[in-house]
Amino acid sequence: MNFWDYLVNRHQQLLADAYQHASAVFQCMVVATLIGIVIAVVTYRSDWAGNLATTATSTILTIPSLAMIGLLIPIVGLGVAPTVISLTLYGLLPIVRNAIVGLRGVDPSLIDAAKGIGMSRAARLFKVELPLAWPPILTGIRVSTQMLMGIAAIAAYASGPGLGNEIFRGIASLGSANALNQVLAGTLGIIVLALLFDAAYVLVGRLTIPRGIRV
Amino acid sequence: MSESATETQASGASIELENLSKRYPGSSDPAVDSVNMEIKAGELIIFVGPSGCGKSTTLKMINRLIEPTGGRIRIGGEDVTDMDPVKLRRKVGYAIQSSGLFPHMTVAQNIALVPKMVGWSKSKIKSRVEEMLDLVGLDPGEFHGRYPRQLSGGQQQRVGVARALAADPPVLLMDEPFGAVDPITRDHLQDELIRLQHELHKTIVFVTHDFDEAIKLGDRIAVLREKSHIAQFDTPEAILTNPADDFVSGFVGAGAALKRLNLTRVRDVEVTDYPTVQVDDPLQDIFNKLRAAGTNELLLLDKRGRPYKWLRRGDLMRAKGSLARAGTLVHDTVTWDATLRDALEAVLTDNAGRVAVTGRRGEYEGVVDMETLMNSVHELLEADRLEAVEHQHELEEQRSLQTQQEQEGSQAADGEAKA
Numbered sequence: 001m002n003f004w005d006y007l008v009n010r011h012q013q014l015l016a017d018a019y020q021h022a023s024a025v026f027q028c029m030v031v032a033t034l035i036g037i038v039i040a041v042v043t044y045r046s047d048w049a050g051n052l053a054t055t056a057t058s059t060i061l062t063i064p065s066l067a068m069i070g071l072l073i074p075i076v077g078l079g080v081a082p083t084v085i086s087l088t089l090y091g092l093l094p095i096v097r098n099a100i101v102g103l104r105g106v107d108p109s110l111i112d113a114a115k116g117i118g119m120s121r122a123a124r125l126f127k128v129e130l131p132l133a134w135p136p137i138l139t140g141i142r143v144s145t146q147m148l149m150g151i152a153a154i155a156a157y158a159s160g161p162g163l164g165n166e167i168f169r170g171i172a173s174l175g176s177a178n179a180l181n182q183v184l185a186g187t188l189g190i191i192v193l194a195l196l197f198d199a200a201y202v203l204v205g206r207l208t209i210p211r212g213i214r215v
Numbered sequence: 216m217s218e219s220a221t222e223t224q225a226s227g228a229s230i231e232l233e234n235l236s237k238r239y240p241g242s243s244d245p246a247v248d249s250v251n252m253e254i255k256a257g258e259l260i261i262f263v264g265p266s267g268c269g270k271s272t273t274l275k276m277i278n279r280l281i282e283p284t285g286g287r288i289r290i291g292g293e294d295v296t297d298m299d300p301v302k303l304r305r306k307v308g309y310a311i312q313s314s315g316l317f318p319h320m321t322v323a324q325n326i327a328l329v330p331k332m333v334g335w336s337k338s339k340i341k342s343r344v345e346e347m348l349d350l351v352g353l354d355p356g357e358f359h360g361r362y363p364r365q366l367s368g369g370q371q372q373r374v375g376v377a378r379a380l381a382a383d384p385p386v387l388l389m390d391e392p393f394g395a396v397d398p399i400t401r402d403h404l405q406d407e408l409i410r411l412q413h414e415l416h417k418t419i420v421f422v423t424h425d426f427d428e429a430i431k432l433g434d435r436i437a438v439l440r441e442k443s444h445i446a447q448f449d450t451p452e453a454i455l456t457n458p459a460d461d462f463v464s465g466f467v468g469a470g471a472a473l474k475r476l477n478l479t480r481v482r483d484v485e486v487t488d489y490p491t492v493q494v495d496d497p498l499q500d501i502f503n504k505l506r507a508a509g510t511n512e513l514l515l516l517d518k519r520g521r522p523y524k525w526l527r528r529g530d531l532m533r534a535k536g537s538l539a540r541a542g543t544l545v546h547d548t549v550t551w552d553a554t555l556r557d558a559l560e561a562v563l564t565d566n567a568g569r570v571a572v573t574g575r576r577g578e579y580e581g582v583v584d585m586e587t588l589m590n591s592v593h594e595l596l597e598a599d600r601l602e603a604v605e606h607q608h609e610l611e612e613q614r615s616l617q618t619q620q621e622q623e624g625s626q627a628a629d630g631e632a633k634a
Contacts, residue, residue: 107313109311109312109313110315110317110318112311113311113315113316113317114315114317116280116311116315117304117308117309117378117379118301118303118304118306118329119301119332123332128317131319132317132318132319210319210320210362212318212321212363212364213319
């Protein structure tokens with residue numbers, strides 16, 4: 001069976017896997033974005049807290065994903081839980097770091113002006129600082145998403161959802177007729193998904209970054 | 216300008232600073248040491264001083280961007296030292312050097328910020344934004360939807376002022392607002408501010424390190440030295456003619472008499488009348504007038520009464536009676552609102568040392584020459600000097616009265632002690 005026949009034959013299974021893959025990454029990204037921005041907002045004003053947050057999240061990133069999932073299995077069991085937890089943790093670093101950099105990069109004279117015209121601290125954050133820091137935050141989200149696409153494949157190791165199942169099945173039956181097709185289908189599927197997400201982010205950027213600060 | 220300060224229609228509020236101080240933790244010397252100042256409603260006050268003298272800090276304490284560590288601030292008689300700073304700042308306009316416009320909001324959104332925060336209705340905000348743009352000389356239709364980066368520096372600064380004034384605050388604080396624009400634009404913006412203040416009568420506190428700007432704009436100028444100690448707080452005229460000490464005169468710099476020329480307008484000095492003729496007048500009349508006039512020169516006006524040519528006695532002869540070829544064209548005129556400095560400049564560059572004064576539509580109104588200018592300036596300086604001496608005299612009297620009272624007081628205390 002050649003690769004094309006394989007795709008046609010298994011398209012239902014592949015689409016289901018791709019959908020689950022995308023949905024897992026998307027949901028984890030939403031959670032990671034929310035947590036990441038909250039961490040950044042809480043820590044960016046202080047030097048040491050901001051650095052601590054960046055260092056902590058980058059430490060998480062150095063743990064090999066296989067090891068992370070392996071370590072989570074005895075604690076939360078198999079399936080969706082270890083996948084979601086590890087993906088969310090991995091997704092944090094680029095978002096936290098870019099959000100802190102973005103928030104710290106807001107021109108101090110604008111903060112001065114915002115205070116001077118009588119904006120409360122919350123108004124300053126939501127109307128001035130976060131909108132101005134949004135472009136770097138969005139870049140962080142894009143980087144995170146690309147990274148999670150790859151890492152999500154490993155989740156199949158813990159019987160998680162997604163295209164990783166194809167790859168692992170292929171590797172497990174190496175030498176059989178469909179082994180290569182399976183690995184190939186899983187890998188290409190992930191690449192296609194990553195490109196689709198990236199295109200979506202370009203669109204999101206167009207829609208959410210005000211014209212005044214678009215580069 | 217000083218009259219406008221005392222007008223009753225002032226929409227501004229008075230500001231009183233009482234022993235206002237700021238001491239940063241960890242430093243032994245205060246950054247601002249016990250400033251006392253009374254600012255009347257509707258006055259335009261300038262804080263001027265070398266960099267690092269604490270003028271900006273003092274300004275920022277008025278809207279409590281910097282919290283004072285001592286003293287009181289009263290605005291319109293109300294003590295605002297312990298008021299919620301966010302509420303206070305919505306009642307005090309604030310404009311800064313870099314304009315401080317939010318780049319992610321349009322011009323209209325920037326201006327609407329404060330009215331929105333204080334809860335104006337949408338329709339009221341909309342018409343207010345148009346009104347403010349109009350007020351600062353920007354076409355609402357054109358600039359309404361623009362982003363700050365699509366504006367020039369001067370335009371940004373105008374929008375910054377419009378935003379500061381949007382919710383109609385009685386007090387406006389300006390922190391070197393024209394410091395970052397080129398000299399020509401700065402000059403325009405200064406003129407605009409003078410015009411605005413004539414219309415609005417706000418109480419404005421304006422910080423600058425440029426003494427010429429201070430003279431041009433201020434009803435009164437506070438010359439500050441380190442720790443915001445007030446070296447002199449008086450009208451520009453008084454500071455120029457009678458600087459309180461070496462520090463102030465050093466800051467005024469050389470050419471105080473020349474700077475004084477900036478404070479007087481052509482309308483305040485004597486303008487001489489000059490014999491004039493119209494282009495349409497018959498040649499014979501012109502000849503007669505030339506002969507009759509004491510001077511040997513006439514001013515030829517065009518059909519709309521605007522100065523056109525200077526005609527000398529010999530010019531017509533040489534041009535064989537053709538008005539089109541005779542005489543020298545008028546290069547430069549000044550308006551009633553021009554400063555004496557501008558007039559002097561025009562007189563100096565004119566080869567015969569005179570310049571025509573024109574009205575609103577450019578029509579001839581009179582002539583200023585070197586002699587009238589000199590006389591006027593002498594009179595002005597003399598008057599200033601007399602006033603300054605009187606002022607000093609008053610101060611001395613007050614002081615002696617005070618010491619007398621103090622002595623009497625201590626004597627009375629002594630008496631009591633003895634009794």
